[in-house]
Amino acid sequence: MEKNKVIKAALLGVGTVGGGVYKLVKRQKEEFRHKIGTDLEIAKILVRDAAKERPGIDSELLTDNWQEILKDDSIEIVIEVMGGIEPARTYILEALRAGKNVVTANKDLLAEHGKELMDEAKEMDRDLLFEAAVAGGIPIIRPLKQCLAGNYITEVMGIVNGTTNFILSKMTYEGMDFEDALKIAQDLGYAEADPTADVEGYDAGRKIAIMASIAFNSRVTFSDVYTEGITKISALDIEYADNLDCVIKLLGVARHKEDGIEVLVHPMLISKKHPLASVDDSFNAVYVHGDAVGDTMFYGRGAGELPTASAVMGDVIDTARNIVYHCTGRIACSCYKDIPVKKVDDIKSKFFLRMVVSNTPGVLANIASVFGNNGVGLERVLQQKVEKEKAEIVVVTYPVEERHLRDSLRIFDGMSIIKNIPAIIRVYGE
Ligand code: NAP
Ligand code: HSE
Numbered sequence: 001m002e003k004n005k006v007i008k009a010a011l012l013g014v015g016t017v018g019g020g021v022y023k024l025v026k027r028q029k030e031e032f033r034h035k036i037g038t039d040l041e042i043a044k045i046l047v048r049d050a051a052k053e054r055p056g057i058d059s060e061l062l063t064d065n066w067q068e069i070l071k072d073d074s075i076e077i078v079i080e081v082m083g084g085i086e087p088a089r090t091y092i093l094e095a096l097r098a099g100k101n102v103v104t105a106n107k108d109l110l111a112e113h114g115k116e117l118m119d120e121a122k123e124m125d126r127d128l129l130f131e132a133a134v135a136g137g138i139p140i141i142r143p144l145k146q147c148l149a150g151n152y153i154t155e156v157m158g159i160v161n162g163t164t165n166f167i168l169s170k171m172t173y174e175g176m177d178f179e180d181a182l183k184i185a186q187d188l189g190y191a192e193a194d195p196t197a198d199v200e201g202y203d204a205g206r207k208i209a210i211m212a213s214i215a216f217n218s219r220v221t222f223s224d225v226y227t228e229g230i231t232k233i234s235a236l237d238i239e240y241a242d243n244l245d246c247v248i249k250l251l252g253v254a255r256h257k258e259d260g261i262e263v264l265v266h267p268m269l270i271s272k273k274h275p276l277a278s279v280d281d282s283f284n285a286v287y288v289h290g291d292a293v294g295d296t297m298f299y300g301r302g303a304g305e306l307p308t309a310s311a312v313m314g315d316v317i318d319t320a321r322n323i324v325y326h327c328t329g330r331i332a333c334s335c336y337k338d339i340p341v342k343k344v345d346d347i348k349s350k351f352f353l354r355m356v357v358s359n360t361p362g363v364l365a366n367i368a369s370v371f372g373n374n375g376v377g378l379e380r381v382l383q384q385k386v387e388k389e390k391a392e393i394v395v396v397t398y399p400v401e402e403r404h405l406r407d408s409l410r411i412f413d414g415m416s417i418i419k420n421i422p423a424i425i426r427v428y429g430e
Helices: 016-027 029-036 066-070 088-097 107-124 141-147 162-174 178-187 202-216 235-243 305-324 363-373 402-413
Strands: 006-012 039-046 075-080 101-104 153-159 246-257 260-271 283-290 294-301 348-358 378-386 390-397 418-427
Touching: 006 016, 006 066, 006 305, 016 029, 016 039, 016 305, 029 039, 029 305, 039 066, 039 305, 066 088, 075 088, 075 305, 088 101, 088 107, 101 107, 101 305, 107 202, 141 202, 153 202, 162 178, 162 235, 162 246, 162 283, 202 246, 202 260, 235 246, 235 348, 235 378, 235 418, 348 363, 348 402, 363 378, 363 390, 363 402, 402 418
Parallel strands: 006 039, 006 075, 075 101, 260 418
Antiparallel strands: 153 246, 153 283, 246 260, 283 294, 348 390, 348 418, 378 390
């Protein structure tokens, strides 16, 4: 162990997360000295606009010139919290090639270019840690890579986007409109710069791709993930879910089945009795099933300044300890298998369908026969809203491969008695 050393780090970005990291390094200076065995210092901060007023940040540290950080050999840790693919990808690769260690919160980048970055880190024997990239403040990457390494993991499932969970909670419990709830989530710093990634499920898709890769030891990228967002979820669907004793959550699901990996993000009706049903507001939770440990659940704040900074700092402290003990690069990429990812058409789910149909005799029998002819069994049928001309029918299917449901939908498309199918939502359970 090297004594009397100061470990210098540079922040790339000092927005929501970077600002939180800066605060923690300042306020925990003494604690960190004991935890690491040396001092830790933020030596430089890269931003787009170095002239901008930034209350609480030492303006002397600001630079808009990446080369100043890259060429400074005294900087051993680069903390990338600026987001986006480029220039973040290039900066991380250059930092690793220059012998620096990297901590990042950038799931967009890892879910697409994780292999390239990990390979470079391995080549250089440097740390590339990314606990904050999935589920903000919740420890989940380290548990998957280390604490649960003795398991054969078959399922990882969770609520991994704070913005959508916040919106759905506000819609469910306060009757708030989608747009109003989204605005509050943005003001609280949960949402991405472009909230499309949150509400369309892309952010959760990137996180489930990262978790699936680690859990199943096989590379899954964002493009492998089937995603559906929450923009079509209406107050009416939430009301029907309530009648079925369920709530609607946006879930990321990854399963290792005999014939491949299933990896999806979609809204789901989940029983109010399930532990994930009571994970509300911006909280996240991840369920992991391992052959030895059984079920485990990780719960906490999935977004925001200090919760995310907490995860980043855990990685920074780990890296600093590894620097002190000359053992960086200990935990490299763990994707040593090549398991195929299944097509969504081949994945079995239960479905909730809300159908607007003609209010004429025999409609229900016709619908049941189309489903029956395509191998789709019906577990529940509700008819609650009836007008003179139209009726609303809600069905819940038994688990069925998605292609059978799609075959039924193609037939419904050509039937004049079916006016519209405003909601098709998966339902948790066997
Ligand atoms: P943010 O508030 O928008 O801050 C981004 C920071 O990066 C700003 O200081 C910005 O500089 C700087 N920056 C951006 N592009 C740059 C460039 N090309 N060159 C130099 N500086 C640049 O973002 P954030 O919410 O902190 O998110 C940062 C990362 O953490 C993202 O990857 C995000 O996905 C991830 N993350 C965020 C959360 C969360 O709760 N917010 C949670 C988990 C993970 P200026 O200030 O000059 O514009
Ligand atoms: N926009 C993300 C969320 C931030 O709402 O969960 C954390 O990754």
